[in-house]
Amino acid sequence: MITINQLFAICAILFCVSLQIAIIVCETTITTTFIYLEDNVVNFRHYGENCSSDTESQLCDMKETLACINSTCDCANPLSMTFLPAKGICVGKAGHPCVHHISEASVSPTKKIGQCVMFSTCERDDDKGNANSTCACWSSFYPDEVTGLCVRRRDYLQKCERDEQCNNRKGLVCNKDMGICNCDKTVTRYNIDTERCVGLPNTECANIYRECTENHKCKSGICRCKFKEMEAANGTLLCDPVRHKYGKPCGRFRGDCGDEKVNNLRCLDGKCRCKNPDYQIYDHDRRVCVSKVGGPCIIASHSDSADSSFRNGTHNSKFNPDSFPIIKCIPYAECVPLTINTRVFMTPLINGKGVPGVCECGETFLPTKKGICSLPRGADCDTSSKDKKDQCASPLQCVSGRCDCPNEVDVYEDETKKCAKPVQSLCWKDSSCVKNAMCKLRNKHLPGRCKCLSKFKTTSLSTCV
Structure with missing residues (x-):
């Protein structure tokens, strides 16, 4: 039937x-x-x-x-x-x-x-x-509502409109105000080494790997200090068993600068300095000397197959940091492998086996004259220490922990990478106004105002379209 x-x-x-x-x-x-x-x-x-x-x-x-x-x-x-x-x-x-x-x-x-x-x-x-x-x-991947296709989830600082577009396996969510994928700053922060959001002290362990910030580990689902906490001068508890060696006097005893295989420090002119000062700077957060843009780095694991896999073009960029002395890159930079013909440059810098490379800024970051990678708009920033100044790409500044235009009313233009003055703002020249606008001066002694060009109209956001 x-x-x-x-x-x-x-x-x-x-x-x-x-x-x-x-x-x-x-x-x-x-x-x-x-x-x-x-x-x-x-x-x-x-x-x-x-x-x-x-x-x-x-x-x-x-x-x-x-x-x-x-x-x-x-x-x-x-x-x-x-x-x-x-x-x-x-x-x-x-x-x-x-x-x-x-x-x-x-x-x-x-x-x-x-x-x-x-x-x-x-x-x-x-x-x-x-x-x-x-x-x-x-x-x-996430389902695209328009095409019906499965689209790869977006990574740190890439544009988004909703949470499902961001890589949740890395703990990323969509910051609606900035329109970018970022960590939830209330409970996590971005780890530049693992490229994932990690849990802050005394919060829930983050992402699918249950990771925590430095010197902490996941205990019963909560990020706890690995060591006995020490009381600082201001009364707060610090989970910080290792002291900085960089810049300290040295020369009396071997090992004054710590384990150079770990921190890449050595004694130069009586003080602990980076082993390659022309190429490296000291990262106070990671407590290690890292290479600037164009400087040397190592990207392979310590194994007999590392060198042969590089020659065959099948190298693996995921390495074991305990395998051999690593030369890391500055924050937000990637280690790009060198070709066989350029490996002579790296030979004196490698102590052990590994595939050499050169540090280059990641896709969403910009290199500066100082050899660091500056942060784009919306990125988390911190000016608490001297080595973090000018970390935001010009003309952006660190505003309330995020790289943004110094003036709240200014409009950031992705195309020109500038903070432009909106319509009706005071101005002195056309280039300071938003796209499709001009600076209409009253006279040469007084500032003018940004006005839309004749073929364009003012929008609710004070831009011209």
Whole structure:
């Protein structure tokens, strides 16, 4: 007996004697299924081609899950399907039902495989059958509401509109005010070494790796100090067992500057200095000498295969920091491997095995004349120590812990990387005003005001469009 659900699913049964083919077309409100009993069909129209449901030679290839819609071959259900050129078939969009195909007549209908967009999996409800299976994006991707594709989640300081667009595996959330992916500053901070948000002291351990800030470890789900806390002069408790060696007098005893394999310090002219002062600066947070932009670094693990993998072009940038003396980069810089021909430059700087590289600023950061990487707008900043001054890219300044325009009313323009004066603001020259505006001076002795050019209108944000 045919059930009600089966009766609703069957739309048409076609039998073509000349082609010796029978095709059962089953369509429901959830998904579309095509079953081929014999595979002798030829000259079917493909995706995007003109078609006609009344002409045998202009039928759409149902093997691609196509239907003739508005005289064009399109996915049978465009709202929940999209055509995937790599596979040559229509597949389920992210968050929508999977599309089930049978490519050969010998395949049993009970062994249908759900097809979805790239970077997603067909998650099936075994209790309800294939009709209730859904295309779910992988954990590192999120479903795009417009295209139905699975898009890679965005990293630190990349633009966003909602939390799901940010890499939650790294603990990132979308800062709505800045429109960028960042850490939740109330409970976490960004760790430049692990490139993840880590838990602050006495808060919940952060991200999927349950990580904490320096000198802390995860105990019963809370970030606790690894050592016995010491009381500072102001009465606060410090979790800080290691003292700075940089700049301290040395020379009387071996090891005055600590373990140089760890901090890259050595005794120069009676004081603990970086081993390569022209290329390195001391990072007070990490307590190690790090290389400036253009300086040396090491990016491979201490193993016999590290050097050979580099020559084969398969080097692994994830290394074990305890394997050999690492030369790290300044904050927000990446270690880019050198070619074989340029390795001579690095030979004296490497103590142990490893793949040499040169420090370069990351994609969203800008190099400065001092050899550091400046922070873009919206990045977390801190001017509490002398080595962190001028960390924001000019003309940005550190405002309430974030790099932003010094004047709250100014408009930051991504294209020109400047803080522009909005419409009606006082000005002296055109370049200080927002895009598509000019500085209209009263006379040469008094400032003018920013006005939109004749072909542009003032917006609610005091810009010109």
